[in-house]
Amino acid sequence: MRTAKRMEQLGTETAFEVLAKARKLEAEGKNIVHLELGEPDFTTPDNIIQAAIKSLQAGDTHYTPSNGTLDLRNSIAKYVSKTRGINFTADEVVVTPGGKPIMFYAIIALIDEGDEVIYPNPGFPIYESMIKFMGGKAVPIQLREDKSFAFDPEDLRKLVTDKTKLLIINSPQNPTGGILTKEVVLKIAEIIKDKDITVLSDEIYSRLVFEGEPFSITQIPGFKERTIILDGFSKTYAMTGWRSGYGVMNTELAPQISRLMTNSNSCNNAFVQKACIEALDGPQDGAEKMRAEFIARREIIVDGLNSIPGFSCIMPHGAFYAFPNITKTGYTSRELADHVLYKGGVAALSGTAFGAYGEGYLRFSYANSRENILEAVKRIKSVL
Ligand SMILES: Cc1ncc(COP(=O)(O)O)c(C=O)c1O
Numbered sequence: 001m002r003t004a005k006r007m008e009q010l011g012t013e014t015a016f017e018v019l020a021k022a023r024k025l026e027a028e029g030k031n032i033v034h035l036e037l038g039e040p041d042f043t044t045p046d047n048i049i050q051a052a053i054k055s056l057q058a059g060d061t062h063y064t065p066s067n068g069t070l071d072l073r074n075s076i077a078k079y080v081s082k083t084r085g086i087n088f089t090a091d092e093v094v095v096t097p098g099g100k101p102i103m104f105y106a107i108i109a110l111i112d113e114g115d116e117v118i119y120p121n122p123g124f125p126i127y128e129s130m131i132k133f134m135g136g137k138a139v140p141i142q143l144r145e146d147k148s149f150a151f152d153p154e155d156l157r158k159l160v161t162d163k164t165k166l167l168i169i170n171s172p173q174n175p176t177g178g179i180l181t182k183e184v185v186l187k188i189a190e191i192i193k194d195k196d197i198t199v200l201s202d203e204i205y206s207r208l209v210f211e212g213e214p215f216s217i218t219q220i221p222g223f224k225e226r227t228i229i230l231d232g233f234s235k236t237y238a239m240t241g242w243r244s245g246y247g248v249m250n251t252e253l254a255p256q257i258s259r260l261m262t263n264s265n266s267c268n269n270a271f272v273q274k275a276c277i278e279a280l281d282g283p284q285d286g287a288e289k290m291r292a293e294f295i296a297r298r299e300i301i302v303d304g305l306n307s308i309p310g311f312s313c314i315m316p317h318g319a320f321y322a323f324p325n326i327t328k329t330g331y332t333s334r335e336l337a338d339h340v341l342y343k344g345g346v347a348a349l350s351g352t353a354f355g356a357y358g359e360g361y362l363r364f365s366y367a368n369s370r371e372n373i374l375e376a377v378k379r380i381k382s383v384l
Contacts, residue, residue, distance in 0.1 A: 011129030014353035018337070022347040033376040035364045036347040038174055038321070040238035042293075045286025048237060051278035055271035064267045067258035068095025068246070072273045075280045080231070080248050083206065084216045086224060092248050094257045095268050095276075099204045099232030099245030103130055105260040106200050106228050107166070109253065111136040115165040120151065122175055122323075122354035122361070124202065127168050137163070142357045145325060148314060149178025153187035160195060167192060169217065170202040172209055175354045175363040176323040177316020182215040189220045199227040204245070205319040207236040207287065210295055212317075218248075225250050235319075236287050237279045244272050294320050294366065297373060301366045304377035309384060320367045323351065327360040329384060337362060344379040 018036045026032055043049075067073065073090035080088045096102055103126055111117060113135035119127040121140035131138040139159050143149045156167075169188065171180040180188070192199075199217055206214045218224040232245025247257060261267065298315070301322045305313040310329030313322050326336055333350040340346045340362075351358025366373055 006133055006135075009129075009132040009135075011125055011132070013125050015349055018341070018347055018349055018353075021341065025341070025345070031345055032341075033346050033368070033372050033379065035366070035368055035373070035376055036349050038235075038365050038367065039240040040235065040290060040320070040367045041369065042238040042290050044238050044242070045279075045283075047282045047286070048239070048275050048279045051282070052242075052271050052275035055274035060270040060274055062270055064270050064273060066261040066265075066267050067254065068093065068268060069270075069273050072277050075277045076246050076248070079280045080229065083214075084218055084229075086219060088224075088248055091251050092254055093246055094249070094254055094261065095244070095246045095273060096261060097243040097245070097265055097268050098234060099202075099230050100126060101261075101265070102228065102230040102245065102247035102257075103127060103200070103202070105257045106230075106247065106249075107131060107134055107136070108260060109256050110166055110198055112165075114163065116161060116163040117166045117168065118156065118159050118164060119168040120170055120173065121356065122351055122358035123168075123170060124174050125354060128355065136165075139164070140355055140357065143173065143176055143178060145314065148317065149173060149176035149323065150180050150184050153184060153191060156188060157191050160192065160197070164195065164197050166198050166200060168200045168202065170204075171214070172205040172316075172318025173321075174205070174319055175321050175349070175351070175358070175361075177319050177321045178323075179209060179211070179317040180215075181212065185215050185217050186220065189217060189223055193222065197226075199223065200230065201227050202230045204230060204232055204235055206231060208291060208294060208320065209318045210298065210316075214318075228253065233276055233279055238286075238290060239276075239279070242269075242272050242275065244268055244276050297366045297368075297370060298322070300370055301364060301373050301377075304374060305364070308377065308381050320365055322364045322366060323361050324364070325360055326362050333359055333361060340380050340383060344383040346376045346379050348376075 073093040077088045107130040111134040116137045117131045229248040233239040305324045313324035337350040349363040351361030
């Protein structure tokens, strides 16, 4: 079969490949500690599950509008207004199956051949994949360990050209656990304010900021109109398998993203949308409990990683990832990831799975139990 040329440009997410390798080892009888996947190990809070069951039993088994039900979009608009401190309305919201499609749709909707897109590196691999898929020029901006994994706004100044169409930012970040502080975000805004550049602000981990307050670029006057917020339910409410997320954007772009939904998914699941209303409007203690547990695990994993010879790990400020520097082990990132998997039975990701600037690092997801985190550290020590 002859596939389209553009398919050669489409990348992937290595986490799923490492998971497949780890599962193969398990099938051969090996015991593996899984620290490769970015998904909470908790079950979705029960009030959300009950809302979905009730919705199914009440007959919510039909199509909904492509951009999501008005009730859910109202709940999202209320939630985003409250958490970002500015006013959003339901017609600025598009509900999608997970937050990820917002990357896909936003880049399809905005990027023509040759347009330049600046994106964080190391960063979520789908940004680069989608930019290239649409024929855009992928322009990485380095996240720097000495800046707690923020990027240097002066680097941004140098990378912006007349062809820059989109800037992608992500805070808290996958894979580094770093955040962009208010100070850095203000500088970013200052650099691009007079240019015709749209911002895709990936705020999927916004409820998992552990140091200071989350700050969205939309809070800066003039930026709400030119920013697409990506957020969702997967991380905050342990709902990865439900597939529900959303984009918030101006009312010119929202109908176009909605049309992409019509052309692909038609709409999100009706009963999942009901459950998502419960997630936002119902009690938040489930989400708060998970957050508190992540904070405790963060200390455990950072202490543990720093006790491994050749590792040094700064304290992540958000999300649930630790990103230790492993250059002193003498291994490349890829070699070390394979070594700890095949010899130690610990599944982690090479920093290079997130771009070239990830060389010298490994990513550990601490969305796993305290016992498993301690066991992983013990095993890595024993094979180094
Ligand atoms: C930075 C970032 N953005 C977006 C997503 C997508 O999340 P979802 O499962 O809601 O599609 C992820 C998931 O790993 C992520 O790490």
